[in-house]
Amino acid sequence: xxxxxxxxxxxxKTVIFGSNVIIGDSSKIQMSSAVLAFQRxxxxxxxxxxxxxxxxxxxxxxxxxxxxEQIEIxxxxxxxxxxxxxxxxxxxxxxxxxxxxNIKDIALESRIHHVRQxxxxxxxxxxxxxxxxxxxxxxxxxxxx
Amino acid sequence: xxxxxxNREIHVEYVQIIGISSASVFLVGDADTIQQAATFDTxxxxxxxxxxxxxxxxx
Numbered sequence: 117x118x119x120x121x122x123x124x125x126x127x128x129k130t131v132i133f134g135s136n137v138i139i140g141d142s143s144k145i146q147m148s149s150a151v152l153a154f155q156r157x158x159x160x161x162x163x164x165x166x167x168x169x170x171x172x173x174x175x176x177x178x179x180x181x182x183x184x185e186q187i188e189i190x191x192x193x194x195x196x197x198x199x200x201x202x203x204x205x206x207x208x209x210x211x212x213x214x215x216x217x218n219i220k221d222i223a224l225e226s227r228i229h230h231v232r233q234x235x236x237x238x239x240x241x242x243x244x245x246x247x248x249x250x251x252x253x254x255x256x257x258x259x260x261x
Numbered sequence: 262x263x264x265x266x267x268n269r270e271i272h273v274e275y276v277q278i279i280g281i282s283s284a285s286v287f288l289v290g291d292a293d294t295i296q297q298a299a300t301f302d303t304x305x306x307x308x309x310x311x312x313x314x315x316x317x318x319x320x
Contacts, residue, residue, distance in 0.1 A: 118291070119268060119290070119291055121289045121290040123289055135281075141290075147284070148284075149283070149284065156313055157313070158313055160313050162315045164315070171302070172302070173300050173302035176300065178298040178300065180296050180298060181296075183294055183296075185262070187262045187263075187264060188262065188263040188264065189263075189264045189265075189266060190263070190264070190265045190266065191266045191268065191291075192265075192266070192267045192268065193268045194267055194268060194269045194270070195268065195269055195270040195271070198271045198289055198290065199271065199272040199273070200272075200273045200274075200276060200289055201273065201274045201275055202274075202275050202276070203275075203276045203278070203289075204275075204276065204277045204278065205278045205280075205281065205287075206278070206279050206280060207279070207280045207281070207282075208280070208281045208282070209280070209281070209282045209283075210282050210283045210284070211283070211284045212281045212282060212283070212284065212285045212286065212287075213285075213286045213287070213288070214281065214286075214287045214288075215286070215287075215288050215289070215290060216289045216290060217289075217290045218290045218291045218292070219288065219290065219291075219292045219293075220292070220293045220294070221292075221293060221294045221296075222286060222292060222294070222295050222296070223295075223296040223297070224284035224285070224286060224296070224297045224298070225284055225297070225298045225299070226283040226284035226298070226299040226300070227299075227300045227302075228283065228299075228300065228301045228302065229302045229303075229307070230301065230302070230303040230307060231303070231307040231308075231309065232303075232307060232308050232309070233309045233310075233311070233313055234308070234309065234310045235310075235311075235312055235313050236310055236311070236312075237312070239310070
């Protein structure tokens with residue numbers, strides 16, 4: 117016996133960088149994202165620098181417990197529906213999921229390395245203004261079935 | 262392990278979300294397993310005050 121999900125209205129403005137909106141059931145979702153965010157004071161993006169392996173955060177092993185334990189779950193759906201009137205989302209980004217429906221297994225992973233690079237010459241010149249984000253390199257991989 | 266769950270009525274009128282980001286999930290429904298991991302690294306050496314040179318030389 118499964119439980120139904122009933123949503124009257126769903127409104128999403130932006131879905132970017134390997135994100136998913138799923139209406140219906142799915143069995144397995146596995147997504148990962150690796151982000152290198154460079155904040156520079158000047159509009160400068162070389163495009164060839166910094167492969168992901170250079171940074172520890174992308175090599176680091178994240179221990180995730182295996183799904184080996186057998187759990188006996190008895191579910192009784194007294195009300196066989198989840199009801200939602202209206203959902204309003206402004207943005208979804210970087211390997212995220214919004215689903216109306218049931219899912220068996222879901223596994224998500226995100227790794228971000230953030231660097232700010234300031235120019236001492238520019239700092240002296242206009243120390244008042246903060247740095248602007250000028251380049252973000254991102255690679256997203258995702259599968260869903 | 263044995264788990265007994267009774268799902269009674271859920272009725273939500275309105276959900277307002279500004280942003281879902283970095284390996285997050287918003288689910289209206291049931292799930293068996295959810296596994297999530299996120300790392301955000303901005304170490305001390307990530308604030309670099311130097312001329313704007315590339316991080317690795319081209320080669």
